[in-house]
Amino acid sequence: MTDILFIIFSALTVLSAAYSAFSGNLVRSAFVLLLTLALTAGIYVLLGSDFLAVIQLLIYVGGILVLILFAIMLTSEISQKNETTNPSRKDFMAPLLIIPTLIFVIFMIFTGPNETSFPDQRPVTESIGELLLTDHILSFELVSFLLLIGLVGSVYIVRHSRARNHQNQDGAE
């Protein structure tokens, strides 16, 4: 049962990610990304990581994707086409990089060791919390500091550009 569910979930995730990658419409691409991220939460559940599934839904679907949609609405890019880079120059470069990498990755995956038996699935929140505060305490502190720097930095970027725009307008007048 888990096998069939996992195959359905992963196929749908990859298909929706592909639609989001190749779609020409920005809004449609963003809404399909919502589907991709929600289905990834399903994959986490099947992989026995209940905590990851919950924070995937809370942070990705509830936070990041709403921010992306908000940015699309705010910048009124809806009517514009989802432009790709200059076709004459770079259009063949991305497949040239992707296809050999894909072949290499598939080769590496299927020649590597395979694990089919996995232990019974238990709630993992406790073990994640314990590992965060014992083995990974330095990374935990560094990430929280990075989060602080990121928040201050993004506020600074926005306020700085706003102040500069005001200055330019004053200069023009």
Add this chain to the structure above:
Amino acid sequence: MNLHTVLLTGSLIFLLGIYTTLTRKNLISILMGMELILNGAAVQFAGFALFNNDGNGRVMAVFIITIAALEAAVILALIYSLYRKTGNLSSDSMSDLKK
């Protein structure tokens, strides 16, 4: 369900994200591609955590999700200031932010 299926799913999401990031001109599309890249990596970490019966992979996935949220906040600040300055979101006009 075995490790190969999980790794294949993760790598396909990852490569589709790289394709989006490389081919798009719009900054919001590039941000969506980066989210796909981080998601693919986190799926692989969770898969290894399950099949090796080792919680460290899940901790790494938590870190990845934190950094994805941070990255989205910073890129949206850049999008906002770029849009105020130039009125479009093309990655070609990113160098205008220096002026």
